[in-house]
Amino acid sequence: MKSLSRREFSTKLAAGVAGAMLGCQADKRDAADGGWTPQSHPREATDPTIQHHNTLGRTGIRVSDVILGGGDLHEPGVIRYAFDRGVNVFDTAATYVGGVSEDVIGRGLLGVRDRAHIITKQGFSRRRPPTQRSIANLLEASLRRLQTDYVDGLFIHSMEDMRALQNDAVLESFVRFKQEGKVLFTGFSTHNERRTLVQCLQPRYDEVVDVVMFRYNHMEGEHIEPMIQALRTKGIGTIAMKTLAGGKHGHLREFLSNQLSYPQAAIGWALANNHIDCAVLSMDTYALVDAYVSASGKQTQRTNGSVLRQYRELVDNSYCRVTCTACEDSCPHQVAISDIMRCHMYYNDYRQRRKATAVYSFLPHSRKPLHCPDCSGPCADACPYGISVRERLIETHEVLAV
Ligand code: SF4
Ligand code: SF4
Numbered sequence: 001m002k003s004l005s006r007r008e009f010s011t012k013l014a015a016g017v018a019g020a021m022l023g024c025q026a027d028k029r030d031a032a033d034g035g036w037t038p039q040s041h042p043r044e045a046t047d048p049t050i051q052h053h054n055t056l057g058r059t060g061i062r063v064s065d066v067i068l069g070g071g072d073l074h075e076p077g078v079i080r081y082a083f084d085r086g087v088n089v090f091d092t093a094a095t096y097v098g099g100v101s102e103d104v105i106g107r108g109l110l111g112v113r114d115r116a117h118i119i120t121k122q123g124f125s126r127r128r129p130p131t132q133r134s135i136a137n138l139l140e141a142s143l144r145r146l147q148t149d150y151v152d153g154l155f156i157h158s159m160e161d162m163r164a165l166q167n168d169a170v171l172e173s174f175v176r177f178k179q180e181g182k183v184l185f186t187g188f189s190t191h192n193e194r195r196t197l198v199q200c201l202q203p204r205y206d207e208v209v210d211v212v213m214f215r216y217n218h219m220e221g222e223h224i225e226p227m228i229q230a231l232r233t234k235g236i237g238t239i240a241m242k243t244l245a246g247g248k249h250g251h252l253r254e255f256l257s258n259q260l261s262y263p264q265a266a267i268g269w270a271l272a273n274n275h276i277d278c279a280v281l282s283m284d285t286y287a288l289v290d291a292y293v294s295a296s297g298k299q300t301q302r303t304n305g306s307v308l309r310q311y312r313e314l315v316d317n318s319y320c321r322v323t324c325t326a327c328e329d330s331c332p333h334q335v336a337i338s339d340i341m342r343c344h345m346y347y348n349d350y351r352q353r354r355k356a357t358a359v360y361s362f363l364p365h366s367r368k369p370l371h372c373p374d375c376s377g378p379c380a381d382a383c384p385y386g387i388s389v390r391e392r393l394i395e396t397h398e399v400l401a402v
Contacts, residue, residue, distance in 0.1 A: 174186040
């Protein structure tokens with residue numbers, strides 16, 4: 001019998017522990033990482049399945065309303081399981097788990113690639129602007145890991161301002177990839193909607209902004225709804241992320257009895273906006289596929305607001321709003337407060353330590369909270385929600401700095 005490497009062993013162990021904690025069935029786990037061969041998971045009557053599809057803007061592609069985000073993937077069986085439940089879009093990035101996420105999606109979709117859509121993303125450093133050659137090399141590496149000769153979507157990863165889109169090498173490469181058939185549509189993901197969603201509507205970006213992925217949830221999403229409507233007016237496809245508004249329900253004693261209904265209500269709230277084509281959720285276990293796919297077709301949940309209201313009341317003083325930057329200007333040291341708060345959310349609420357560490361490591365050293373221990377913390381005074389900003393930043397640095 002083939003012995004397991006330490007990583008394979010850890011992956012199996014983690015899958016087993018998560019499955020045991022979350023009530024997975026054993027037969028859903030037996031296709032663990034090493035030596036995985038494509039294997040379908042027949043649907044049982046009680047298994048949740050995708051109930052609704054939308055057209056992804058002007059791409060014309062029909063997509064499941066709930067799609068898989070691969071920020072912390074390690075097991076190809078989860079991909080096939082989601083595919084068998086009806087999920088038909090798989091979102092990843094060259095940097096997710098150091099390329100492992102793309103590799104896992106490639107293996108999970110073996111044999112069914114032509115019935116699935118893959119979106120991957122490339123991040124561009126401000127210090128080393130990309131060239132056409134570096135962009136092409138990144139795409140070729142992604143295609144190899146994904147075991148495919150094209151991706152459906154290629155996005156600029158986490159575009160915080162318009163610089164990447166203003167780069168001629170990016171614009172020309174994206175257009176050329178589409179002409180060559182290596183990419184079907186392009187766009188970007190963003191954690192800074194106010195600096196990108198309106199700006200990307202300029203005609204000069206028409207050839208490359210087909211689809212946009214942005215944060216949208218019941219805690220604060222209404223602020224950006226006019227921007228979403230403007231995207232839709234232009235035929236741009238819309239993918240909502242961070243729909244769980246911090247995903248703190250897993251820690252809340254009051255939510256222990258209805259942990260499954262919160263994701264349904266929160267995802268349903270986002271999907272009730274008919275300018276949203278789909279919601280992307282991190283699904284790295286079978287249990288999470290079940291939990292999030294069960295939200296498909298639940299758009300009417302927006303009117304059933306009691307569970308959302310309860311969540312809002314419980315997290316009001318601890319949830320860092322994804323669309324807020326109110327404290328940033330108060331910092332004399334230009335600490336990247338909202339980015340670091342997002343890292344805190346990844347490791348503390350989503351339990352995605354690897355992703356949190358990776359995102360944190362990409363932040364410029366000068367924008368990390370190195371001065372916070374000696375600072376009186378005016379950032380906390382600037383926060384309208386009373387969040388202990390300074391303490392959270394220090395804690396995040398202690399946990400994620402490597
Ligand atoms: S505590 Fe840190 S983030 Fe807050 S104002 Fe001081 S240096 Fe800036
Ligand atoms: S800590 Fe408060 S002020 Fe700062 S980004 Fe988060 S919610 Fe906004």
